[in-house]
Amino acid sequence: MTLAALIAACSPITPDTPEEQQKAAFEEATEFTACGRIAVPSQTFTLDSVRVEARLRGTTTIDIYLYEVTFSPRMPVRIDMVIPDADCTRTKGRVTFTGNGIEPTMGGNPVARYVVTDLQGAITPDSLTFTTAFGGMTCTYHGALVW
Amino acid sequence: MRAKVFILLSLLTTSPSSAEEVTDSVVLPAIEVSASRLAQSAMPRQSGLSIIDNQLIEVAQITTPKDVTSLVPGVHMPDYGSAMTSSIYIRGMGSRTGEPTLGMVIDGVPLLDKNMYDHTMQDVKQIQLLRGPGGSLYGRNTQGGVMEISTILPLDFTTQHIRGLLSRSTANSIRAQASVYRPERPDFGWGLAAHYRHTDGFHTNAYNNRKVDYGHEAGGRLVLDARPSTEWRVMGTVNADWVQQGAFPYAAAATDIIAYNRPSGYERLVIRPALRAEYLHDGYKFLLNASHQFMHDDMHMDQDYTTADIFTLRQTQQQHSTSLDAFFYAPRIVEWYEWAFGVSTFVKSNGMEAPVTFMREGIETLILANANNGIQTVFPEDSLEIRDDELPIESHFSFLNAGTAAFHQSQFHFGRWHLSAGLRLDYEHARMRYMSMADFDYRFTMMMSYFKTVHTEISGNHSVYFLQVLPRLALSYDTPHATTYGYVAKGYKAGGYNPQIFSTITQNKLMNDLASDMGMHLTIADTRFTDVAITSYKPETAWTFELGTHLTPTTGLSLDIDAFHIRCRDQQVTVFPTGKTTGRMMANAARSRIWGTEAALQYRWHAARWDGLTACSYGFADARFTCFDDGMGDYAGHHIPYAPRHTAYALATTRFRLKSRALHFLSLTLKADRTGRIYWNEQNDCSQPPYNLLGATITFEWQHTQFLLWGRNLTDQPYDVFYFRSMNNDFLQRGHPRELGIDIRINL
Numbered sequence: 001m002t003l004a005a006l007i008a009a010c011s012p013i014t015p016d017t018p019e020e021q022q023k024a025a026f027e028e029a030t031e032f033t034a035c036g037r038i039a040v041p042s043q044t045f046t047l048d049s050v051r052v053e054a055r056l057r058g059t060t061t062i063d064i065y066l067y068e069v070t071f072s073p074r075m076p077v078r079i080d081m082v083i084p085d086a087d088c089t090r091t092k093g094r095v096t097f098t099g100n101g102i103e104p105t106m107g108g109n110p111v112a113r114y115v116v117t118d119l120q121g122a123i124t125p126d127s128l129t130f131t132t133a134f135g136g137m138t139c140t141y142h143g144a145l146v147w
Numbered sequence: 148m149r150a151k152v153f154i155l156l157s158l159l160t161t162s163p164s165s166a167e168e169v170t171d172s173v174v175l176p177a178i179e180v181s182a183s184r185l186a187q188s189a190m191p192r193q194s195g196l197s198i199i200d201n202q203l204i205e206v207a208q209i210t211t212p213k214d215v216t217s218l219v220p221g222v223h224m225p226d227y228g229s230a231m232t233s234s235i236y237i238r239g240m241g242s243r244t245g246e247p248t249l250g251m252v253i254d255g256v257p258l259l260d261k262n263m264y265d266h267t268m269q270d271v272k273q274i275q276l277l278r279g280p281g282g283s284l285y286g287r288n289t290q291g292g293v294m295e296i297s298t299i300l301p302l303d304f305t306t307q308h309i310r311g312l313l314s315r316s317t318a319n320s321i322r323a324q325a326s327v328y329r330p331e332r333p334d335f336g337w338g339l340a341a342h343y344r345h346t347d348g349f350h351t352n353a354y355n356n357r358k359v360d361y362g363h364e365a366g367g368r369l370v371l372d373a374r375p376s377t378e379w380r381v382m383g384t385v386n387a388d389w390v391q392q393g394a395f396p397y398a399a400a401a402t403d404i405i406a407y408n409r410p411s412g413y414e415r416l417v418i419r420p421a422l423r424a425e426y427l428h429d430g431y432k433f434l435l436n437a438s439h440q441f442m443h444d445d446m447h448m449d450q451d452y453t454t455a456d457i458f459t460l461r462q463t464q465q466q467h468s469t470s471l472d473a474f475f476y477a478p479r480i481v482e483w484y485e486w487a488f489g490v491s492t493f494v495k496s497n498g499m500e501a502p503v504t505f506m507r508e509g510i511e512t513l514i515l516a517n518a519n520n521g522i523q524t525v526f527p528e529d530s531l532e533i534r535d536d537e538l539p540i541e542s543h544f545s546f547l548n549a550g551t552a553a554f555h556q557s558q559f560h561f562g563r564w565h566l567s568a569g570l571r572l573d574y575e576h577a578r579m580r581y582m583s584m585a586d587f588d589y590r591f592t593m594m595m596s597y598f599k600t601v602h603t604e605i606s607g608n609h610s611v612y613f614l615q616v617l618p619r620l621a622l623s624y625d626t627p628h629a630t631t632y633g634y635v636a637k638g639y640k641a642g643g644y645n646p647q648i649f650s651t652i653t654q655n656k657l658m659n660d661l662a663s664d665m666g667m668h669l670t671i672a673d674t675r676f677t678d679v680a681i682t683s684y685k686p687e688t689a690w691t692f693e694l695g696t697h698l699t700p701t702t703g704l705s706l707d708i709d710a711f712h713i714r715c716r717d718q719q720v721t722v723f724p725t726g727k728t729t730g731r732m733m734a735n736a737a738r739s740r741i742w743g744t745e746a747a748l749q750y751r752w753h754a755a756r757w758d759g760l761t762a763c764s765y766g767f768a769d770a771r772f773t774c775f776d777d778g779m780g781d782y783a784g785h786h787i788p789y790a791p792r793h794t795a796y797a798l799a800t801t802r803f804r805l806k807s808r809a810l811h812f813l814s815l816t817l818k819a820d821r822t823g824r825i826y827w828n829e830q831n832d833c834s835q836p837p838y839n840l841l842g843a844t845i846t847f848e849w850q851h852t853q854f855l856l857w858g859r860n861l862t863d864q865p866y867d868v869f870y871f872r873s874m875n876n877d878f879l880q881r882g883h884p885r886e887l888g889i890d891i892r893i894n895l
Contacts (some may be wrong), residue, residue, distance in 0.1 A: 015166075068668050074524040078668040106666035109594035 019125075022147055023093065026125040030056040032095075034128035036143020040057055043072050043137075054095070054123055062097045064089040064121070064130070071139060081106055083116050083132070097122040097130070104134065173434025193280030193567060193621035193632040195220075195292075195695055195709045195745055203749075203762060204271055206800045206816050206893075208844070208857065210322075210569055212251065212264055212294060217796040219276045220745035221766030222292075224250075225789075226879045227869035229394030229413035230362075231446055232718070233264035237291035238713065239741040239770025240689065242797065243789060243871075244647070245311045245719050245733040246640040248291035249279055254298055254384065255436040256421045257285070257893035259468040259495050263417050263442060266388050270299040270310065270326050272278040275325045278745065280638025280691050283569030283619040286491070286552050290638025290689045295636040300382060301328040301372040309895040316857075316888025318358075320346040328370075338370035349883055350396035354454050362392030378428045386419040400870070400877035409449035409459050409506075416443045432466060432480030440468040452878055457509035458648075468495040478558075503650035505538040514538070518658065521669075522591075529593035531559050534885040542583040542649045542656070547885075548641075550575035556619075563626065567635075569619040575612070579644045581679070582606040583653040591665050601664050603657040605649075611683050615639050631696040640687040640719060640792040641830065648682055685735045689715040695745075703751040714743040720829075722777045737775035739787055743768035759801040766794040775829065782829040793837060795821040802848070812848035817841075827870035833877075838866040855890040859883070 032054045039046045053065040064086060068078035086099035099119035103110040114135040121130025123145070131140045192829035197219040199209065209215060213224040213235075223236040235249045236240050242248070247261040253596045258264060281289030299308075307329045314322035326340030348358030366388035373381045395411045398404055406876050421438035444464050450458035474489040507512060510533050519530045553572035584604040590597065621634035662669045695709025718737035749762040770787040786792070823837030841864075844857040863885040870879045 072524070075521075077521055077662060080666040080668070106594060107664050109591075109665070111594045113526075113593060 015042060020058060023125050025147065026145075027091065032123050032128060033146045034123075034143030035146055036128070036141060038071075038139055038141045040068060040137060040139045045071065045073055050141065050143065052128060055099070056088065056090070056095070059090060060088060062086050062095070064097070064119075066141075071134070071137060079106055081111075083119065086119055090110050090118075093124060097123075098122050101131075161745060166322065177187055177381070191695065192630050193623045193634055195693065195707060195711075195763070196697075197276040197278065197707075197747055199274040200278070201272050202760060203531070203798075204274065205284055206760060206814075207762070207798055209268070209271075209274070209819065211267060212296075215274065215276065215294070217766075217822055218762065218764060218798070219278065219766075220747050220764040220796075221278060221768055221794055222276065223791050223794060223822065225868040226883070227670070228452060229392060229446065230265045230364075230390045230415060231262045231413055231444060232381075233261045234789065235261070235264070235291075238711065238743055238745075238766070239768030239787055239790045239792075240291045240715065241712065242719055242733070243721055245684070245721075246288050246687075247641060248288070250285050250287070250289035250293045252293060252295045253386075253419075254296070254382075254421065255423050255434065255472070255623070256419070256438040257470060257472075257493075259440055259470060259493055260442060260466060260497075261288075262415070262444060262464075263419075263440070266390075266417070267342055267344060267366060268296065268298075268558050269340050269366070270328075270338075270367065271296055272299050272303070273297045273807075277633075279693055280617075280619070280636045280689065282617040282636045282638045283554050283571040284489075285461070286554070286571050286573045286615070286617060287420055287550065287575070287639070287641050290640055290687070290691075292340060297337065298368075299326075299328060301330050301338045301370060302333075302380075304328055304330055304336075306330070307895075312890060314888055314890040315590065317884075317886040318349050320344075320886075320888070321385045322890075326368075330372075334374040336372045338372070340368040340370075342366050343696055348393060348396075349397075350881065352396075352409075353404050354408050357486065359393045359405055359411070360395040362390065364388070364390045364392075366814045378426050380425045380427075381425045384419075384421050384423075386417070386421075388415070388417045390415045394446070395448050397454070397869070397871075397878040397880050399453070400879050403879075403881075406454050407449040407452045408454045408456055409447075411448040412446070414445045414475075416524070417441065432474075432476040434472075434474040434476075436470070436472045438468075438470050440470070441464070442466040442468075449507070451874060453876070455508050455512075456506040457505060458505045461500075461504075462818075464497055465499075466497040467626075468493060470609075484561075485558045488554070490551070490553045492551040493549070495546075495548045497544075499542075499544040499546065499646060501542040501544065501646055501649070503540045504540070505540070507536050510535065510538050510740040512648035512653075514658075518646065518661075529591065532590045532592065532598075534588040534590070534598050534604060536585075538585065538587050540583065540585045540650050540653050542646065542653070543581070543582040544646050544649075545645075546644065546646075547578045548643070550641075554617075562737075563624055565623045565625065567619070567621045570615075570618075571615075571617040573615040573617065573639070575674045576610065576611040576642060577613070577616075577641075577643055577683070579646075579682070580608040581646075581649065581682075583649045585653060585657050587657075589661060594665075599664070601657075601661050603653060603660045605653060605656055605679065607679065608682060610645075611642060613642050613686050615686060615688070622690060628700050629696055629698045631668055631694075632693075633694045635690065637688060637690050639689070642684050642686045643733075645682045645684065645732040651732075652679060652682075661768050681734075682732070684719055684733050685717050687715065687717050687719045687735065689713050703753075705749050707747045708746070709746075710744045711741070713739075713743075715739045715741070718772075718775075720775065720777075736777055738773045739771060739775075740773050741770040741787075743770075755804075757801060757803045759799070761800075762796070762798045764794070764796045768792060772829070777829070780830065782831075785829055786826045786830045787827050788831075790827045790828045791822045792820065793823060800844075802846075810847055810851060812846070814844070814846035816844040816846070818843070828872065833870065835867050836872070838864055838882075840864060840866075851893060851895050853890070853892040853894075855888075857888050857890065859886045861885060 024031040024128045032065045037048050038050045064083040066081045082105045086097045088097040102116040117133045119132040129142045216224045221238045240248045255734040257715045275294040281293040310326045322344045324342040330336035340553040348360035351360045352359045357409045369385045371383040391414045394413045418441045424435040426433040447461040450460045470493040472491040476487040479485045540849045551578045552573040556569035559566040586602050588598040617637050619636035623632035691713050693711040698706040717735040719733050722734045745766045752763045775782040798818040802814040819841050821839045825835040827833045841861045847854040866882045867879045868882045
């Protein structure tokens, strides 16, 4: 009995529920993947199942990757776009990021005409959301984090 | 030229003294068909069969396999494109590309590639055309029939035989042939033949005012013929044929003008050594045919057929094929039974290069216009640019086909009733190695200030296997002047690969790779043309049900009548990608059914002062899809394109024996044929109405010489032999206009 109590006392504390496990993993993670909807109000356009990745570099910089996304119903191609070097702040249970005047890249090439302004977003253990404008075209994204 | 012809004529006609002394020197000895696999089977009696003997070959002026069109009911071999285009339609079946519906066998050896079908036939003594599946005897690619061509052999003669031909006709066309067959001893002989052909062509390219369809052709044949014992006969032959020609005289349907800016042509060399052995003993017969077939060809075409510099195709092939056939026939050990057994095998390897080159206008219209239409819906101020003036899409293929087959046929005889049952197993393995690639420099103005090279490549290998079981069951009833028969049989066309579609697949991958390189993902509208697996297609199979009769009511008269029904599955049809893309491919996309009937009559008469021959034939085939949806339309109930609904042919020749030293015989031949209607597409909204072609020949004949004046399409009937649609444009090829010619034939 004494031995069993000792082992139990020395064991690391592990989360009991999936939610608690997810919160614990969130605190450790530097890369986050979400799947959700992007909306472009000016085009009255929405696109579901858009994959977005956020990759922390250090503690204050984050890159946002958008995969196979379109911003208009007339757009015949889906594009991969990266918003590099956004500022971010990490607190317990939350990562927030902002940016202004960032040149996004496609295929490694900067796309100056579609400069990112008013980027504001947040990552929680459940979701990844942001609002921004590409070359003046406002769009919003809301996705559930994929673990 | 004309003076020389008459001098030659006068020299050649000095020997005979009177017509009475003259025999029918041009008629060859009795035809020995014992070596024919067909002759040993019950098929000739129990199937539709057309026999074109030496006399009919000469009066009908059959010089290539295409010349039997309509003479054999239901057979249509349009002369278009180039010598590599050997589209054959029989009984409503056939296709523009892919494997043939009709097998071609020359002196017992099957030609393993239909690119060799269109050739000059020299010294042919007989053509047998089996109408209906060659199924249990011939197997592969004979679901519509078999054309068996027999040529002259040295031991067919007892003395040296020399033949010559000189012909001059419209379009500065020249044909010259010479051959010698020499039986050195009763057990050994040799033969040597050569031919040459030239034409300036009939169709002019308005772009450069030059003839499109000029041509040169030369060939030869060496034959060794030996009878080492009373049982054995061994023949060795080497055939060589070379063709070099302009090609693809396709006119825009809207203007009826041929005008394209890039040269088109075709060159082919075929060498076919073959060894043939026959063993005959106590009624037992053993036939062995071994052959090697080498073909090198080179085809280039302006693939848009317009003066716009859009894109070109070049295709070269280097092909080696080897075949071995053994056939064993046993005579009736008991009165009511006989049987035959055979095995055959072949290997065919083909190395093919098929680069498609997009020229500057093609890059602009087919690649950049499509891409920028999409890009500029999102980025209206930006565009994709390609720096290259030419964009070649290289394609290298290595094909290997190997097959083996075994067949058995039993014949049961019960008085006048005859039952034959045959079964053949065909196994074939097809393998393709491919590598297709393209490199080009591009720039997307939105984000690139410099050009960047993108490389696209697809490579790999793919293999497929086919196994076919081909049964045949036939019943016939003989009377003294008629054989009435019925049969059911299965035939098939081999499966294979579509190299033509690789440029489209590579083009699609190129656009994807280009987009990926820029961080974009394209949506290909027609995803069928993105996967290499689609390049293979399965065998097409057809069941034929036929009833018919062969009648010989009087001496010299033969009449064949039949009716047939064919059900075709996995039909190989040509499908095209949607939009302004460039490829085409064969797919097992359809089913069809055909109802038809055929009749053929031959009548020969001989009288003291004159003799003659009449040959008439008629074929009708109502061939319709029962199921065919290519994604752009449902064509169930529509006529199968390119196959004529009706073919009709009539030839009459009469030879008068003259009591004159100056001229021994005078012959007059008239012929007419009618073909149509031919639907040009699956929609059936475009067709060639039935057309008539009239021909005539006057022959002046001496003991060893004939002088012929002939004409074809005497009424100068305009008609089209081919139509197709490419890149939303309609094109057609006109048939040959009126042709007039002079021939001199020598038989010594």
